[in-house]
Amino acid sequence: MWQSYINGLGLGAGLIMAIGAQNLFVLTQGLRREHPLTAALVCVVCDCLLICAGVFGLARLLASEPLLLELARWGGALFLIGYAARALYRAWRPGSLEQTDGKALRSRRTVLLTTLAVTLLxxxxxxxxVVLLGSLGSAQTLPAAFAGGAMSASLLWFLCLALGAARLAPWLAQPRIWRAIDLLVALMLLAIASQLILTPTATP
Structure with a gap:
């Protein structure tokens, strides 16, 4: 049992901790103090549901339907390009670099919906x-323990990311830091979108 759990924890952490749209979004929400825990928990819940779906059978379905992954690839690329454009717009506008206050914060509902879009698109x-962890998990002696380890990795990582960013917010609230952060977010998202467009979706 513990071996399968550790395998899931290690593999899940290795995939989830890689820089990606989810990580950048949760980090930005933590720095801006715009409901970072809400964003983190939405990411965790989505990861848990997808991990379970993959480990318990959906990986085989997606592997047999490449059109679904292809549609997700192009839809995700378009969304990331749009989100990158918004980050560039924030960096360009002087007012967007001021320290956030109560009136500037987006609502919890807006953050929740945006997190769902960043994650599911x-x-x-x-x-x-679904595909990688699902395929590996379904081959484990105890798939449920493997899924539990992978879900634990998601929970620990996103909570640490959200809470750690919030602690650094007072030191990272300077306008020039915000400009650099928004530019970095835009460049990373554009790089991810370019990779999605230029690299065909592969299944194991």
């Missing part, structure tokens, strides 16, 4: 959780 999430 990103095909890398499906490839990592």
């Amino acid at each position: 990103n095909p890398h999430v499906y490839l990592d959780t």
